[in-house]
Amino acid sequence: MATTIPLFASFKYADSLTVVGISMCTALVCEAISWILIYRTSSYKSLKYSIDKAAKKLETMKTENPSSKLSIKKSKTKKIDRVETSLKESSRDLSLFKFKSGAVVALVLFVVFGLLNSLFEGKVVAKLPFHPITIVKKMSHRGLKGDDPTDCSMAFLYLLCSISIRTNLQKFLGFSPPRGAAGAGGLFPMPDPKTN
Numbered sequence: 001m002a003t004t005i006p007l008f009a010s011f012k013y014a015d016s017l018t019v020v021g022i023s024m025c026t027a028l029v030c031e032a033i034s035w036i037l038i039y040r041t042s043s044y045k046s047l048k049y050s051i052d053k054a055a056k057k058l059e060t061m062k063t064e065n066p067s068s069k070l071s072i073k074k075s076k077t078k079k080i081d082r083v084e085t086s087l088k089e090s091s092r093d094l095s096l097f098k099f100k101s102g103a104v105v106a107l108v109l110f111v112v113f114g115l116l117n118s119l120f121e122g123k124v125v126a127k128l129p130f131h132p133i134t135i136v137k138k139m140s141h142r143g144l145k146g147d148d149p150t151d152c153s154m155a156f157l158y159l160l161c162s163i164s165i166r167t168n169l170q171k172f173l174g175f176s177p178p179r180g181a182a183g184a185g186g187l188f189p190m191p192d193p194k195t196n
Contacts, residue, residue: 013126015120015123015124015125015126015154016125016126016157018125019116019120019125019126019154019157019158019161020157020161022112022116022158023158023161023162023165024161024165026108026109026112026162027162027165027166027169028169029108030105030108030109030166031166031169031170031173031175033101033104033105033108034098034101034105034175035175037100037101037104038097038098038100038101039175043097044094044097047090047093047094047097048094050086050090051087051090051091051094054083054086054087054090055087057083058080058083058084058087061076061079061080061083062080064076109162113155113158116154116158117154117155119154120153120154121143122143122144122145123144123153123154124144124146124151124152124153125152125153125154125157126152126157127150127151127152128140128149128150128151128152129150130150131149131150132149132150137149139155139156139159140152140153140156141153141156142155142156143155
């Protein structure tokens, strides 16, 4: 059955604190791996600089007052398209550059998840403060026996902690993607006005 870390054994929410603590440590290890393989390299720094520069240039070009002459509008549109193309290429290169670190981080997360899964198999680690909808219940109640919909499994708690802790840690350490990079807008980026 599940065991708890002696440090948290006297607390009421020992299992929850254990999962959250391991999630924090895993996030720190993953960011350290990313720093070693990506963020400290000169290639990453130059790509980030070029993305930031292109994003700022594009932003200023789009906010400038449009002129009434048609020929000036066409040349400005061509310049904007060139900058956008450059920005997309740099973002693609940055994504490919981050891929090698992603494989190592995925391996670490897979090992930690397997370890936690074996420690907390079939054990309720937290109680949800609400009755979840069906799809959330299937995730939060995964591997648990019983019918209480507020029971939360380790997998669901670890998933929530990993997503929130790692994202905030990246922002705190300054490792979040450049603002002009693809995917920098989060889960729901702003739509491109040219496609409307």
